[in-house]
Amino acid sequence: MTQLPIPVHVGTEPPQHWDDTEARQREFGEDAAPWLQRQRRPTIAKAIFDWAALGFEPRWVGFDTADCAVALQPSVYSGQGADEFNRFRQGAESRSETALAISTIGDLEDKPRGALFPHDDSVSIGQSYTRVSSRPIGKGARVRAAEDLGDADGQLALRMLSSNPAPRWRRLSLIGATLESYEGRVQHPAEGTLLPILETELGEPVVAAWISPDGVERRYVVPVETPWPLLLQWLQEKGLPEFVPNAMRRARRQLGTDQTLMTRRERDVRTALAELETDYVSRRRALERDLEEAQTMASTVREGLLYGTGKQLVAAVRTVLESAGIEVVDLDDELGGTKNADLLCTYAACVRLIEVKGVSGNAPERAYQDLVRHLREWEKLPGVTPVVGGALILGHQLRVAPQERSRQPYGRPEFLAAQTEPVVTTLDLFNAWREEDTEEVRRLLFVSATEEKAQPLTGDAQPVPTARQEDTEAGWRRWLRRG
Secondary structure (H helix, E strand, C coil): CCCCCEEEEECCHHHHHHHHHHHHHHHHHHHHHHHHCCCCHCCCCCCCCCCCCCCCCEECCCCCCCCCEEECCCCCCCCCHHHHHHHHHHHHHHCCEEEEEEEEEECCCCCCCCCCCCCCCEEEECCCCEEEEEEEEECCCCCEEECCCCCCHHHHHHHHHHCCCCCCCCEEEECEEEEECCCCCEEECCCCEEEEEEECCCCCEEEEEEECCCCCEEEEEEEEECCHHHHHHHHHHHHCCCCCCCHHCCCCCCCCCCCCHHHHHHHHHHHHHHHHHHHHHHHHHHHHHHHHHHHHHHHHHHHHHCCCCCHHHHHHHHHHHHHHCCCEEHHHHHCCCCCCCCEEEEEEEEEEEEEEEEEECCHHHHHHHHHHHHHHHHHHCCCCCCEECCCCCECCCCCCCCHCCCCCCCCHHHHHHHHHCCCEHHHHHHHHHHHCHHHHHHHHHHHHHHHHHHHHCCCCCCCCCCCHHHHHHHHHHHHHHCC
């Protein structure tokens, strides 16, 4: 059966009007009248897609719109599409159909805004004192599908999330109107309901559907950067079949999609497909929440290990070591100041002093010398736990990207020959932590430089302390009580 094009109202003059306007702008140049210079062809009137190939018949300003199935970028201004939009709405209401509309919002030129006018654009709603206003949010903002979306709205959310490049997101809100009259200023509250389809992590809608108080109009508000072919394909495949099914029947598009005419197998497959799409949206939302939680938990440690110094680096190192099952004591807190090394770490009855340093340039040898000095002075402190050695955790070249830093902090042969305690870079510690390799984290600290070459620590092996285990544990308990 021959399919008919679906009539849609487009709230602007036809492309021929804009061809003539642009020709006059080129002809007169700077001598053109100001109103002529300000004219800009709307995106929807550009010859960037084939209406017929998409299955639609555009009805521009000046055309009859009573039988249109949807209104695209409708206008509320007299002589510029207001009459055509009202006629479209009346036609939908007379047929007991939803007056489906799509409006774009935002400023493509991204003009600067003053403090008194923080909104970059707004969409006026006809027959109402209501506007949908937009306010840009930062670049790179993450958005997600709202919960409990229907089939069509869920598909719109999915397609917009997959759009490349992504549009610039703006948070939407409903605002009323303030009118001046002889009786003074009259404030009209916003009317209707704004249903989120895509929202920010704070629950702010960036794509939404406005439902009129009488339930007749359902208007989608999307970013101005959204491609119109994406919206038209969604209308034909999902939007119109769900909200204006009679329009699809009039265009003879529903012989294969009308459920009252489907075979059992068609219904089963269609149901399975709808469930798959719903499950995808739900799983994506859950995974986005999991990713957000994982990034929040990891960001502090990642920032501290890769770029931190002082207390920030010490705190990140402590978090990593404790995640590997190592007991950690902050010596600055226990000793009341920087009297020795930074951390005292215990694993399998083996106790080590840990010096933590972060420097912007190359690794200084004095950082290792500080560790040796702390080990020598540790034995002189009263009532402390015996240690089997120490380790230097060193973050160096912090002004260089982590991937470009030297993997070996020290290179002088005489210094390397005299080194007896392990030196661990924060990059090595970070790589073990990001892979959740707790065995590698423990191996980095509890195997000395010479032992690491001769006897690498396996999964079942334990570090061998130089002091007797029972003496070490008893001294550790006494030291904690004293602390």
